[in-house]
Amino acid sequence: MTACNEKQGILPKSGGRLYEVLVVGDTDDIIRNVLEADVEGLPQHEPEFDVSSIASSQLNATLKLARNLVTVSINPDLYTTTRIRYEKNVYAQPQMVIHISAPSRKSLREDLNAQGKSLLTLLKRAETNATLLQLEHQRNAKAEHTIQEKFGHSLWIPMDMLSTKEGKDFVWLSNNSPTGMQNIVVYRSRTAKSTHEFVANRDSVMRKNIKGETDAMHMKTVLKTVRGVRIKEKGREITIYRGLWEMEGDEMGGPFVSHSIGDLTVEAFVFAPGMKKRNKLRQIEAALYTLK
Numbered sequence: 403m404t405a406c407n408e409k410q411g412i413l414p415k416s417g418g419r420l421y422e423v424l425v426v427g428d429t430d431d432i433i434r435n436v437l438e439a440d441v442e443g444l445p446q447h448e449p450e451f452d453v454s455s456i457a458s459s460q461l462n463a464t465l466k467l468a469r470n471l472v473t474v475s476i477n478p479d480l481y482t483t484t485r486i487r488y489e490k491n492v493y494a495q496p497q498m499v500i501h502i503s504a505p506s507r508k509s510l511r512e513d514l515n516a517q518g519k520s521l522l523t524l525l526k527r528a529e530t531n532a533t534l535l536q537l538e539h540q541r542n543a544k545a546e547h548t549i550q551e552k553f554g555h556s557l558w559i560p561m562d563m564l565s566t567k568e569g570k571d572f573v574w575l576s577n578n579s580p581t582g583m584q585n586i587v588v589y590r591s592r593t594a595k596s597t598h599e600f601v602a603n604r605d606s607v608m609r610k611n612i613k614g615e616t617d618a619m620h621m622k623t624v625l626k627t628v629r630g631v632r633i634k635e636k637g638r639e640i641t642i643y644r645g646l647w648e649m650e651g652d653e654m655g656g657p658f659v660s661h662s663i664g665d666l667t668v669e670a671f672v673f674a675p676g677m678k679k680r681n682k683l684r685q686i687e688a689a690l691y692t693l694k
Contacts, residue, residue: 416469416494420681421529423451424465427458427474432511433502436518437472437525441680442629443644444657448680450522466493469532470525471500478505484513488524496535498528526684533688534558545575549588557668558692559586560685569611582674582682586689587612593665597630600643600662604669608647619651623658635691638663647671657683661690668693 418424425433438449456465458473471493475481484504492499500521504510514521537558545559545566552573563575563586571590576583589607594600601623608621628645641662648655657679658671670686672679 413491413493413495413497414467416497417467418469419452420533421451421684422468423453423470423472423525424468425453425455425472425474426461427476428455428472429457430507430511431455432507432514433472433474433521436514436521439518439522443627443646443659444679444683445646445655446679448678451525467497469494469496470498470528472521473499473501474510475501475503476505476507476510477503481505484510484517486517486521486524490528496528496532498525500524529684530688530691533685534692537689537692542575549573553588553590553666555666556692556694557586557588558689560584560689567611572607572611574611582672582677582679584682584686585671585673586686587667587669587671589667589669590665591667594641594662597628597643598625600630600641600660601625601628604660604667616651619649621647622650623647624655659683659687659690661693663693 423437428434434453434455437451437453441448441450481503482505484502486500486502488498488500491497502510504513537560540561542559542561542563545563546556548566548568549555549557549559559575560577562577563584565576565578567574573588574585576585591603591607594603605622612621613619624646628643630641630643632639632641643660643662645658646655647658654673656671656673658669660667660669668690670683670690672683674682
């Protein structure tokens with residue numbers, strides 16, 4: 403996978419919704435099948451991306467303004483292997499343009515078994531960066547100050563998260579939206595060395611701090627849904643957990659994603675019954691990457 407230089411100059415604003423991709427020249431839906439894989443950690447089936455496909459001849463000046471554009475070129479005379487290269491802000495801004503070339507559709511399908519994850523990561527990272535570009539100018543300074551004072555760390559908080567609850571080594575922020583409640587939680591607990599330890603820590607913290615209408619109702623983690631992965635980001639090792647939560651004694655639940663660095667955890671969770679949750683979760687998940 404290779405990158406080309408970012409285009410300079412004044413560009414029009416890109417079009418399209420979050421996590422929407424326009425694919426050009428994918429006649430056998432090979433790329434579509436990769437991009438429409440199920441998102442991990444959601445309670446219902448939702449694709450990684452919403453995909454629209456057109457033939458190469460249909461790509462015009464208006465469609466070139468798509469926020470995410472993937473072009474596919476199959477030519478045995480020009481290519482011997484499958485290659486992926488990308489450019490940023492080619493026709494619009496912010497924009498990710500990915501060019502995929504291969505000698506045949508068969509080799510493209512086979513090679514994407516190994517390279518498909520890289521394609522998804524590239525597009526998701528572009529959307530995260532676009533979300534952070536917006537968040538940078540729409541932040542809740544008061545909430546950020548609370549986190550800095552309590553934990554000694556900085557974290558960008560969306561401006562609409564005006565509801566706050568504090569506890570010992572714990573802060574819960576929420577937008578309390580009737581059209582899909584988005585939440586960020588910051589807490590300290592014992593450093594988890596396994597998924598089971600993480601769930602035990604999380605359940606202990608949530609039992610004390612996030613309760614329902616009675617003391618018998620409290621948030622808990624659905625253990626069988628939790629998946630963890632360790633990554634390195636800016637020289638730090640971060641453990642990312644994804645899964646589902648539910649409210650003990652009540653019919654509430656939804657997805658969560660958490661980032662743990664040592665004994666500090668920052669988490670995003672959503673409660674949006676009857677609604678799609680991918681974009682709502684990813685929008686606040688982006689904020690977790692601003693932890694410093």
